[in-house]
Amino acid sequence: MKTGAKILVESLQREGTEIIFGYPGGVVLPIYDELYDSSLRHILVRHEQAAAHAADGYARASGRVGVCLATSGPGACNLVTGIATAYMDSVPIVALTGQVPTNLLGNDAFQESDITGITMPVTKHNYLVKRTEDLSRVVKEAFYIAGTGRPGPVLVDIPKDVSTTSIKDVPVPEKVQLRGYNPTYSGHKRQIEKALQLIMAAERPVIYAGGGVILSNASAELIRIATELGIPVTTTLMGLGCIPCDHPLNLGMLGMHGTEYANFAITECDVLFAIGVRFDDRVTGKTETFAPHAKIIHIDIDPAEIGKNKRVDVPIVGDTKTVLSDMLTCMKKKGVHDSWIKKIKHWKQHHPLVCPDDGCLHPQYIIRQMSELLKGDAVIVSEVGQNQMWTAQHFCFRHPRTWITSGGLGTMGYGLPAAMGAHFARPDVPVFDVAGDGSIQMNIQEFGTIAHYNIPVKVAILNNRYLGMVRQWQELFYDRRYSYTEMPAVEFVKIANAYGIEGIKVESPDEVMPALKAAVECDGPFVLDFRVEREENVFPMVPAGAAINEMIGGHPR
Amino acid sequence: MKPHTLSILVENKAGVLSRVTGLFSRRGFNIESLAVGPCEEPGMSRITIVVIGDDAQVEQVMKQLNKLIDIIKVSDLTGNERVERELALIKVTAEVGSSRAEIMQIAEIFRAQIVDVSPKSLILQVIGNTQKIDALEKLLRQYGVKEFVRTGTVGILRASKNVTGGK
Numbered sequence: 001m002k003t004g005a006k007i008l009v010e011s012l013q014r015e016g017t018e019i020i021f022g023y024p025g026g027v028v029l030p031i032y033d034e035l036y037d038s039s040l041r042h043i044l045v046r047h048e049q050a051a052a053h054a055a056d057g058y059a060r061a062s063g064r065v066g067v068c069l070a071t072s073g074p075g076a077c078n079l080v081t082g083i084a085t086a087y088m089d090s091v092p093i094v095a096l097t098g099q100v101p102t103n104l105l106g107n108d109a110f111q112e113s114d115i116t117g118i119t120m121p122v123t124k125h126n127y128l129v130k131r132t133e134d135l136s137r138v139v140k141e142a143f144y145i146a147g148t149g150r151p152g153p154v155l156v157d158i159p160k161d162v163s164t165t166s167i168k169d170v171p172v173p174e175k176v177q178l179r180g181y182n183p184t185y186s187g188h189k190r191q192i193e194k195a196l197q198l199i200m201a202a203e204r205p206v207i208y209a210g211g212g213v214i215l216s217n218a219s220a221e222l223i224r225i226a227t228e229l230g231i232p233v234t235t236t237l238m239g240l241g242c243i244p245c246d247h248p249l250n251l252g253m254l255g256m257h258g259t260e261y262a263n264f265a266i267t268e269c270d271v272l273f274a275i276g277v278r279f280d281d282r283v284t285g286k287t288e289t290f291a292p293h294a295k296i297i298h299i300d301i302d303p304a305e306i307g308k309n310k311r312v313d314v315p316i317v318g319d320t321k322t323v324l325s326d327m328l329t330c331m332k333k334k335g336v337h338d339s340w341i342k343k344i345k346h347w348k349q350h351h352p353l354v355c356p357d358d359g360c361l362h363p364q365y366i367i368r369q370m371s372e373l374l375k376g377d378a379v380i381v382s383e384v385g386q387n388q389m390w391t392a393q394h395f396c397f398r399h400p401r402t403w404i405t406s407g408g409l410g411t412m413g414y415g416l417p418a419a420m421g422a423h424f425a426r427p428d429v430p431v432f433d434v435a436g437d438g439s440i441q442m443n444i445q446e447f448g449t450i451a452h453y454n455i456p457v458k459v460a461i462l463n464n465r466y467l468g469m470v471r472q473w474q475e476l477f478y479d480r481r482y483s484y485t486e487m488p489a490v491e492f493v494k495i496a497n498a499y500g501i502e503g504i505k506v507e508s509p510d511e512v513m514p515a516l517k518a519a520v521e522c523d524g525p526f527v528l529d530f531r532v533e534r535e536e537n538v539f540p541m542v543p544a545g546a547a548i549n550e551m552i553g554g555h556p557r
Numbered sequence: 558m559k560p561h562t563l564s565i566l567v568e569n570k571a572g573v574l575s576r577v578t579g580l581f582s583r584r585g586f587n588i589e590s591l592a593v594g595p596c597e598e599p600g601m602s603r604i605t606i607v608v609i610g611d612d613a614q615v616e617q618v619m620k621q622l623n624k625l626i627d628i629i630k631v632s633d634l635t636g637n638e639r640v641e642r643e644l645a646l647i648k649v650t651a652e653v654g655s656s657r658a659e660i661m662q663i664a665e666i667f668r669a670q671i672v673d674v675s676p677k678s679l680i681l682q683v684i685g686n687t688q689k690i691d692a693l694e695k696l697l698r699q700y701g702v703k704e705f706v707r708t709g710t711v712g713i714l715r716a717s718k719n720v721t722g723g724k
Contacts, residue, residue, distance in 0.1 A: 116572065117572075117575065120572075120575065120576055120579055121579055121583060124626075125625075125626040128571070128572075145626060178626060179568075179629055180567075180568065180625070180626050180627055180628050180629045181626045302624070303620055303623070304617065304620035304621050304623070304624060308617060
């Protein structure tokens with residue numbers, strides 16, 4: 001005889017789970033009791049939201065399914081933002097929640113919330129387990145659904161009596177059988193050939209690569225295709241790292257805060273090869289003027305993404321890695337686009353991203369120094385806002401899964417807990433959380449967790465005493481009326497010290513490199529409080545609803 | 558914008574209906590009618606939904622519906638050779654001696670059945686497509702419709718006709 005709690009823990013281990021981020025509470029007591037002498041590692045966070053983000057950060061950095069655990073009611077509700085974040089960026093996590101006993105379901109019992117109802121629109125799937133007998137099958141299905149096809153979060157809600165009831169061991173199904181779930185991995189042969197024909201005939205092709213390339217580990221295939229066909233590559237925020245930043249064909253990020261040359265290339269291209277992307281509004285600007293002269297090829301594992309925002313000429317439903325490999329096999333000759341490449345090179349020379357050099361402490365400079373020090377061998381996590389965009393623009397990413405950011409949902413407070421998770425996936429490299437003073441205060445309680453477990457996350461706060469991105473919009477589009485975006489100074493080093501974390505306040509450019517080195521050399525967590533130029537803007541910028549080649553803050557063309 | 562009749566084969570499990578309707582409500586679609594019941598396959602149900610939307614919007618919802626784990630198959634019956642029916646019950650004021658005969662005549666024209674008679678009212682049962690039921694209700698309004706209830710459209714393709722969509 002085994003209790004549901006024991007079956008749950010064994011099921012998690014069977015799925016290869018090594019670490020859980022969680023927070024205990026009433027109805028998960030039986031599960032926590034089982035964890036007490038289990039070999040599963042559990043990290044006690046300081047707020048359930050952080051558990052979900054940490055599981056997400058772990059999943060993004062490792063490519064495996066992350067796991068978080070919370071109690072019913074408030075615990076489960078606190079996971080919601082983290083689950084929604086994972087959902088928007090297609091991150092495989094399994095969120096386990098306790099629930100009130102089955103006989104009390106729907107009674108407004110203490111700490112009851114209908115978490116399967118609440119998370120329905122932000123999960124790939126969710127379960128309310130009503131019988132202990134179903135538990136091992138449900139956990140198996142949850143991991144399978146989370147990690148296959150287009151990945152995403154799956155929530156499993158477990159009433160207390162389901163955890164406590166003892167049953168005879170039920171055999172675990174060998175394979176998951178879900179009639180309504182059959183993701184397509186291989187692309188249609190004819191469509192792949194059609195795509196190749198279109199690319200070979202193109203004069204000005206561009207690859208537009210996104211998070212799908214990272215998710216399916218298709219970076220090598222992407223680089224081979226680009227190199228052999230001589231096609232420049234621009235990546236989305238989520239795709240950064242799928243091609244090294246200093247690769248001659250790399251155009252950097254496109255879209256609202258993309259490089260001018262990436263946006264020019266999109267506007268002038270005749271074939272747009274979209275791979276694992278979703279034509280998000282932050283990328284396309286005004287959709288009618290996005291790649292207006294191009295025939296579009298689109299590879300995505302999710303058929304619902306194809307043709308959603310922009311009409312596509314050659315749709316290919318399939319896994320990015322599988323489709324690109326098939327494409328490489330079908331490819332008969334190499335491609336050359338010398339005059340197009342030359343034109344792009346000219347744009348690159350005349351429209352570079354700029355970093356002001358006037359002796360003041362500029363955030364762009366800090367990111368560039370960080371990039372120089374770490375050489376791409378680190379995991380960089382960001383919060384949301386200006387800090388995120390400056391990092392995306394100025395850090396030189398060289399490997400997939402080394403850039404972790406909340407792209408779709410844009411969740412402030414994501415960075416620190418996600419960085420904790422990322423550390424457990426990549427203990428071999430430094431992990432930085434690039435933060436703003438606004439974002440860091442949304443989950444600053446996690447200083448407690450990184451101190452508790454000595455998690456060596458380095459928190460680099462670009463402290464401008466503003467909610468910088470909102471302030472930037474107010475400056476540009478609301479006549480500098482800074483409505484509720486200013487925040488008084490916070491001494492983050494003192495806060496860090498109170499938790500037993502070391503930190504340095506940095507106020508001038510020459511202190512940046514020594515401070516970064518001190519952070520990296522420190523064995524444990526470290527906080528860097530950079531007092532940056534207060535009203536620095538993220539440029540270039542495409543105003544909302546404009547065409548992406550109509551950028552402000554760029555170079556005259 | 559035109560009405561689309563979607564036929565959705567789902568696992569008969571708790572919560573499936575809210576998963577399905579949630580995809581409509583988050584896009585601001587109003588569901589015109591909805592009918593659910595068990596179907597030819599054990600453990601499955603079939604949902605027929607009528608929504609008004611433009612083709613691209615409806616196509617997007619269908620793709621999203623297909624992604625739901627508990628959904629086996631989604632078909633848009635619109636534009637295909639199909640049979641669509643709805644059943645309605647109409648309680649209409651019909652005092653003895655007044656317009657009773659007239660109402661019964663109308664019922665006959667519409668092939669509606671009278672399923673309940675009381676001194677003050679009649680209940681008519683009518684089966685047909687949406688337009689037919691709308692027309693009957695409109696005609697009966699002058700006599701005083703006390704209550705009007707309808708099942709929502711169910712639809713089925715005629716033999717050997719292809720359906721668009723799928724999974």
